[in-house]
Structures are given as C-alpha cells and as structure tokens.
Amino acid sequence: MLFKDVLVPQELKSRLLQQIREGRISHAQLFHCLPGSHGFGLAVAMAQYLCCEHPSEDDSCGECPSCKQFAKLEHPDLHLYFPNCGTKEVESKNCESSQFIKEFRDYALANNLHIDLSEWMAILDGENKQPSINIRDASNILHFNSIRPYAGRYKTYILWCADRLHHDAAPKLLKTLEEPEEGSLFILITDKPERMLATILSRTQEVKFPRLSNEAIEQALLQEHPDLSPEMAHNITLHADHNYLKARRSYPNDELSEQMLDSFSQFMQSVVAFATRQPLETVNYNHVQMLIADIAALSREIQKQHLLFWLDTSRKFLLMKANQDAIVKLTTQEQEVYEKLKNAFTLRFVSQLNDAMNTALQQVARNGSTALILTDLYFQLAAFLTPKQ
C-alpha cells in the first residue's frame, strides 16, 4: 500500500512520514481511528515504507521486491493479527489469526485494505459471535519477536481491532510492548480505545485520526464508481457522517437501482395524475400506498437510499429539460421514465420537490414513521403541481 492511496487526511500522513524521516518512530503505536477510517491501510503503508529499498521523501517505491511482497500482504516481516474464532473448518481450541490469513488477505486486498469488522465477521462465519485476538496469537507474537527480522529491517506487527484483544492474551504482551526488540514496530488499530486495558494503552503512543473531509469522500466515491453522478456522490457523502465505508455501502447496486427507479416512476406518475385530476384508476392511490408500505418495510439505510436516489433522478430530469443532455447520461430505463414525467418537471417544481424530499430524508433519518412521511410527501408534491384556481 502506498501512502498516496491511503484515504486519510494528508496532515496525518505527513506527521507519520516526518517522524520516520527524523528517526522518531515510537515502537508501539495506537492508531486511534474513527469509524470507517482507513487505519489498516495506513498501518501497512507505514510498514511497507520502513522496508522499501528505494523510498522517496514521502512514499514507498512500489517496485522493489519488498514493495511487491507488501502489495500482496505477503512480506515475511509483516505479521497480521485480527479477530478470529472457531468456525466450521477450524476448531475453537486451534483458532488463531494464521489459520485465517488467506481469507483475511483476500478480503483486505479486494477492498483496498479499507476494511470493517462486521464485514470480516460475515466472511469468518464463526459459530461463536465474539471473535478475538487470542492467547495463541499473543504466543505467536512473542515467538516471532524473539527471532531477527527476515530482511534485516523492520518487523511490523499489526493488530487490527486491538480492542478485541482477549483479556487472557493482553497481559502476555505488556512486557514486549514496553521493551520491544530492536527493529520491531507494533501498530494497534482501534476505533474503541475505551474498551482496551489501561495497561496496554499506557504502553503505546496514541496516533489520533482526524476526521476525513466530505470532499475527500466524494472524490474517492467518484474514483471507485466512475458511473456515479457528482450529485449522487455529493448526496451520499452528506449522509455518511465522514465515514467512507458508510458512504461506500450507500452506493446502490444495479438491482436496487432498478427497484428505486421503478418506485420513483410509479410514485411520481400517481402524484401527477392526482394533481391534474385524472380518473381514479389512473391515479391508482391504493397501489401507491402498497408501494409506500414496501419501502417502509426496508431497513432504514435502504429507505434513505431510496430518497437519495429519487432526489438524484429528479435533478437529472431537470438537467435534461434544461437541454443539458450533453452532461447527463440517462440509461434506457431512465429515459423511459423521463418521457412519462418530463412535462411535470418544471424548474419551479423540481426546486419545491428538492426541498420537500430533503425534509422527508431528514425525518426518515431521525427514525420518523416512513409510511407517514412518504404519504405526506405525496400530497405535498401533488399540491405543488395542482393548477391554481
């Protein structure tokens, strides 16, 4: 992992690099992350830089044999520890990080080392729901720490989710953390330091992660999903609480996008029919009520995604009407919905709709009754479109 690819504020990278250049590296560091931080990526970038054969002022070379091994998380001086537990394949009494290293590497590499405990637990599929970094892991750390680094440089021990260090395992590490062998670096990563033993905390130097800016999250989303519209990336980011993983999870997949476009189309067509006093069978209000009930039955996160998607689609339609079709790319399905709704989507209406939907989104986010909020939205939108007497 190169520093340039780690999604943390630049000030944090610069601070660590400066410590390395000045030879002031603390041998036991506590990466105090925020939820969704790229802490594991930063820890690997630091370990890689320390072992790189041709580092520049501010990054590893990415080309030397050592960097190539780091790119696969297979460098012999990189030791990874992470929560684990008994599974169908591995008996509880035998479990330790090394038993799951292949799965862990695959998961981390597939996600640019931007990883999350709940996702990892789903992959682990453990019978016991409390995975930990256990006493066997601690014994392995002591063993590796007693032998020299393979390449004669640094040996790095990364303990990801260090708050999951088992209470039997933690005391074994105290002496090592206090007086590490020459050339050893311990990086303990957590977003819950309050769950860690004071004796461990006091032996580490805290590296506090600053909040990631919305601009950085937006850029990263657009880079990861080139087909995402800048408006959608902006909207997703606004609701992600500076947490990139949360933003990434809000990115709708194809099947969900299809459902959301479908619900948008039916909801809006009924609003327009109601506002323009068309026959009851065209309005089909019962159908809209069923659609609202279906959305209300989804998880709160997916409900929010629905409203974000509706907002984004409305904006796209407005841009189409303003003859800015050069910058808007509609899919075939979106084009079909657009043809049905384009007459209603005036500049004035979209601006009113934008305000009403943003309010609805906030109410849904605050755990309001989604069925009531969407019903209210329906009549508000219809009122905007009803011709004045």
Ligand SMILES: [Zn+2]
């Ligand atoms: Zn290198």
